[in-house]
Amino acid sequence: MAGSSSVLEDDSSYSSVDRTLEKLEKFMCLLSGFAIFSLMILAVVSVGGRNTIDQPLPGYVDFIEQVLPIIAFLGISYTQREGGHIRMDILVGRLKGRMLWLAEFITVFFMLVLMVLLVWGSFEHFLRAFNWDAPLWSNDSSVDLNIPLWPAKLLVPVSFSVICIRLVWQLIGYARAFKSGELNPVGLPLPKSAAEQAAEEAQSVSGAEVDKEIN
Amino acid sequence: MEPIEIGILVSCGLLVMVVLGMRVAFAAGLAGLIGLIWIFWSKKGYDPSAFIWALTVATKTAGQVPHSKITTNALSLIPTFILIGYLAYHAGLTKALFEAAKRWVGWLPGGLAVSTVFATAGFAAVSGASVATSAVFARIAIPEMLKVGYDKRFAAGVVAAGGTLASLIPPSAILVIYAIIVEQDVGRLLLAGFLPGAFSAVIYGGLIVVMALVIRNFGPPVGGYSWKDRLVSLPPTFPIVFVVLIIISFIYNPFGGDSWGTPTEGGALGAFVVFCIAMIKGMKWGQLKEALIESAKLSVMIFTIIWGVLIYVRFLGFADLPNAFADWITSLTFSPLVILICILLAYAILGMFMDAIGMLLLTLPVVYPAVMALNGGESVSAADSAFGLSGAECAIWFGILVVKMAELCLITPPIGLNCFVVAGVREDISVQDVFRGASPFFVADALTIAGLVAFPGIVLFLPRLLLG
Numbered sequence: 001m002a003g004s005s006s007v008l009e010d011d012s013s014y015s016s017v018d019r020t021l022e023k024l025e026k027f028m029c030l031l032s033g034f035a036i037f038s039l040m041i042l043a044v045v046s047v048g049g050r051n052t053i054d055q056p057l058p059g060y061v062d063f064i065e066q067v068l069p070i071i072a073f074l075g076i077s078y079t080q081r082e083g084g085h086i087r088m089d090i091l092v093g094r095l096k097g098r099m100l101w102l103a104e105f106i107t108v109f110f111m112l113v114l115m116v117l118l119v120w121g122s123f124e125h126f127l128r129a130f131n132w133d134a135p136l137w138s139n140d141s142s143v144d145l146n147i148p149l150w151p152a153k154l155l156v157p158v159s160f161s162v163i164c165i166r167l168v169w170q171l172i173g174y175a176r177a178f179k180s181g182e183l184n185p186v187g188l189p190l191p192k193s194a195a196e197q198a199a200e201e202a203q204s205v206s207g208a209e210v211d212k213e214i215n
Numbered sequence: 216m217e218p219i220e221i222g223i224l225v226s227c228g229l230l231v232m233v234v235l236g237m238r239v240a241f242a243a244g245l246a247g248l249i250g251l252i253w254i255f256w257s258k259k260g261y262d263p264s265a266f267i268w269a270l271t272v273a274t275k276t277a278g279q280v281p282h283s284k285i286t287t288n289a290l291s292l293i294p295t296f297i298l299i300g301y302l303a304y305h306a307g308l309t310k311a312l313f314e315a316a317k318r319w320v321g322w323l324p325g326g327l328a329v330s331t332v333f334a335t336a337g338f339a340a341v342s343g344a345s346v347a348t349s350a351v352f353a354r355i356a357i358p359e360m361l362k363v364g365y366d367k368r369f370a371a372g373v374v375a376a377g378g379t380l381a382s383l384i385p386p387s388a389i390l391v392i393y394a395i396i397v398e399q400d401v402g403r404l405l406l407a408g409f410l411p412g413a414f415s416a417v418i419y420g421g422l423i424v425v426m427a428l429v430i431r432n433f434g435p436p437v438g439g440y441s442w443k444d445r446l447v448s449l450p451p452t453f454p455i456v457f458v459v460l461i462i463i464s465f466i467y468n469p470f471g472g473d474s475w476g477t478p479t480e481g482g483a484l485g486a487f488v489v490f491c492i493a494m495i496k497g498m499k500w501g502q503l504k505e506a507l508i509e510s511a512k513l514s515v516m517i518f519t520i521i522w523g524v525l526i527y528v529r530f531l532g533f534a535d536l537p538n539a540f541a542d543w544i545t546s547l548t549f550s551p552l553v554i555l556i557c558i559l560l561a562y563a564i565l566g567m568f569m570d571a572i573g574m575l576l577l578t579l580p581v582v583y584p585a586v587m588a589l590n591g592g593e594s595v596s597a598a599d600s601a602f603g604l605s606g607a608e609c610a611i612w613f614g615i616l617v618v619k620m621a622e623l624c625l626i627t628p629p630i631g632l633n634c635f636v637v638a639g640v641r642e643d644i645s646v647q648d649v650f651r652g653a654s655p656f657f658v659a660d661a662l663t664i665a666g667l668v669a670f671p672g673i674v675l676f677l678p679r680l681l682l683g
Contacts, residue, residue: 032515033507036294040490043483047476064479065286071294072285072518075511084512085238085519086573092236107237114245121278156282
């Protein structure tokens with residue numbers, strides 16, 4: 001089972017759309033990274049406040065409830081672009097060329113079906129919390145601080161819409177690759193062997209810092 | 216068609232999608248959604264005009280799962296634990312650990328290999344990721360072992376196996392995931408992982424000492440360190456001790472009274488400590504940004520599987536499949552222990568082809584209720600149970616067992632990822648060599664699991680002692 005893979009780029013129009021979309025996706029993913037960072041800071045403030053001035057951060061739990069959806073959903077499309085959602089590749093890892101692109105097309109198509117339906121379903125979930133006429137448009141708010149819940153719920157269909165665009169673009173890419181039969185199409189995550197993936201993993205975690213320590 | 220038959224058919228469909236290489240999270244979500252549509256539609260007798268109704272109800276049911284299930288407070292532990300791991304590399308803790316371990320236990324037969332095991336165990340305390348632990352130590356420990364004459368296959372095997380210790384010693388992301396899926400207390404599970412993790416490290420160490428005594432030219436002890444040398448090697452490792460202590464004291468207060476906070480706060484505070492050290496060691500903005508993006512990617516991957524599987528679980532509830540499976544398991548005439556061992560063996564086989572998180576999330580919704588039923592139910596008392604454990608204790612014990620099982624698969628062919636990683640770092644060592652070098656540890660792990668099955672007290676000692 002593998003996660004990561006590499007995406008080739010060139011100056012074709014297909015690749016340029018891919019890279020434009022990637023900019024948005026990467027920005028969303030970075031926001032999600034900052035949300036993780038804020039979890040850390042919030043805890044320090046909360047614990048510090050409680051133990052030094054006996055004043056815990058009010059609504060700490062409410063904040064976590066708001067921050068978690070940012071972490072859980074915003075990066076979903078970027079992770080798909082990079083091929084980071086895990087799968088079992090013992091079978092697809094053996095396919096090459098047209099057969100591989102056909103298999104990818106089918107699985108991505110099913111993913112798209114799911115995500116389109118979930119955009120609808122999660123939007124309905126958002127609508128139940130949202131009300132034009134209520135204060136802060138909110139039907140439903142957090143327990144301690146009364147923060148409206150609808151913005152966090154809206155994040156879900158928004159993130160899911162972005163991954164739908166990504167999936168449509170990947171479907172077009174796989175269809176093109178199937179037609180041309182090329183081996184290394186641009187703009188698509190290329191499956192890697194366990195060894196390639198491992199080498200990359202090792203590279204990413206043992207960067208300059210470790211080298212410096214060893215030498 | 217009965218709901219239970221729909222449940223079985225859809226589950227088989229899910230299996231086919233996963234084998235065909237569909238991303239696990241989405242395959243589970245789709246199986247759940249299709250299953251819900253099917254069950255609702257079947258209730259209306261497959262009336263064509265009712266299909267849209269079934270589709271709408273199913274989609275609305277599935278659509279609320281991602282947001283509502285993700286906002287569980289305990290889930291915030293996962294991103295913080297992942298962040299700790301990424302920042303730990305920049306905090307330069309690995310070399311310090313290896314150096315300290317070498318000075319303290321290097322004099323044992325096979326001393327450098329034993330040091331490697333203890334250093335990986337220590338690093339596991341700040342890194343929840345087995346694969347990363349192996350990658351880092353392949354660069355630090357293997358060259359030193361080769362220098363004093365260890366067999367390169369064995370040196371590589373030690374590092375690959377040592378990496379597997381990461382998943383039990385807190386902070387462990389995989390134990391948090393288990394706790395959430397089976398709805399058990401996260402703090403108890405994290406505490407429970409500590410002794411089995413340490414126990415595994417001791418078994419590994421003991422195995423190396425025995426091999427060094429039996430096999431000729433195995434690798435010399437490294438001695439000559441004074442007590443002063445040993446003592447000065449300790450302070451650089453304190454951050455790791457500190458992180459572990461913080462996380463534990465947020466589960467259990469060593470000074471009596473209430474704990475200092477929740478495990479979620481402990482995890483976040485631990486991340487903050489490692490972050491400060493990394494900043495002191497000169498981490499650049501670019502490296503921090505990279506660490507944040509990588510943590511976000513890994514977190515979203517895990518969260519996506521969680522909500523995907525939970526949509527599937529919602530459907531399983533309607534289909535009543537877990538209950539039916541549990542009834543079947545308890546109706547078997549074999550002893551509960553034999554059945555449990557069979558389940559663990561099935562995990563060993565499955566783990567050869569699937570990654571640990573995907574495997575556990577996909578199987579636990581069905582397997583966990585069955586194991587609980589085997590023991591006598593969720594709320595059974597220790598006296599009436601099959602394994603002599605109360606329901607809650609059995610949940611913890613089984614969690615540690617399956618996670619250890621999943622880890623074991625990181626060093627078994629054909630896709631034991633840790634071995635691939637070590638071979639990826641060391642171009643002079645082939646994957647086959649690493650698998651061969653790691654094989655003694657496979658035996659050690661089998662013994663460890665047998666020990667944990669026979670003596671659940673090893674798993675439950677700390678939670679019982681500290682949390683009652």
